[in-house]
Amino acid sequence: MKAALEAHHLEILGGFHAEDDPALPKGARTLLLIGPSEPGFWPHFTAQPEWQDGQPDPMDRWSRRVIGRLACDLGAKALFPFGGPPYHPFYQWALRSGRAWASPVQLLVHETQGLFFSARGALALKERVELPAPGARPCDACAQPCADACPAGALTPAAYNVSECHSFLDSGAGEGCLSQGCAVRRACPVSQSYARMEVQSAYHMRQFHR
Template identity: 65%
Template sequence: MLERIEARAAAEALTILGGFAAEPGDGLPEGTRSLLLLGPREPGFWPHLTAQPEWQDERPDPVDRWSGRVIAALAEEFDAVPVFPFGGPPWWPFYSWALRTGRAFASPVRLIVHDTAGLFFSCRGALALRERLEPPAGVSPCAECPSQPCLTACPTSALGAEGYDVPACHAFLDRPEGTACLDRGCAVRRACPRSQGHARMEAQSAYHMRQFHR
């Protein structure tokens, strides 16, 4: 079943970022026996998304609206419940779910780092399935990264081992020297060696940065 879901998700430029068999305390929808997280499949996610009706109609929140339509359709096809990290309440615990997959980990800067996406981890939604599946786990890329460039990459020291100083980040983005982060994406996320191999387009990072900083 994992292969079938992965194939259908790939048709919409999505991929399974990880999953887990449900246990008590996971905070899942009633009746869930396993959960699969879905996110951008690279290369090709951004060109696919920007060709969709939700992007073309110039209405607000195109990425969330597209995610809702596509993942809801996948859920119907596989008799699952679609769950999203937006549009709450309820606000589902996607951070802890990601860690439960064994493919996402707390990085040295506390952001989630993924075994293939690095610090470009982005979850568009999840499928809460009635079947019990046990997707394979991975290995933290930080275990193979002795230099940990994420710790020193932030040009204004707003993001590091002590956490994230959001006001300092916004203040930096307001200045001319913040243009590189706005146009190319967060310098810390870009510094991760695993992120650099993920093929995420700078246009996608720029969109999310400007949504964050608006």
């Protein structure tokens, strides 16, 4: 499965075992969270037909095609973070994986991708497959720069004020967040060690703030 994912610049972000979980398809015994693998994800994705055709939501359409096909090949079921409400509980699933945690600002922080954690889909498998051992929450040994990195004061340990974030992005002062990605997500040393390109963050910020 690793090789099949690598061909699409995807990787397993984490997973967990389940029995009779009502949030999962009937009979699912393992849930794997799937997300971009760096370096090279953005050049790979932008060469795909969903980006090239100029139609809306290229990332979601690509995710459905690629992760949906992987699921068919594996006899599994593909689940996606978008397409709601209602939404599949990706945040809770990430916590259950033991490889992502709630950061001081509540955004998920992943063992290797930091605050740039973002799932493109999940695979619900009928088999119980081996999973890597849970990692250690990086925040416990960190000076926590994420806590006061938001220049608008919109995302802090106290709350995420979505409308304050949008107002700041509308003012000229929000240009850094729009072109390089959310300053809170960028402040994390684990995010910085992960080779995500700014142009990819800029695309997601445009989707969030359109």
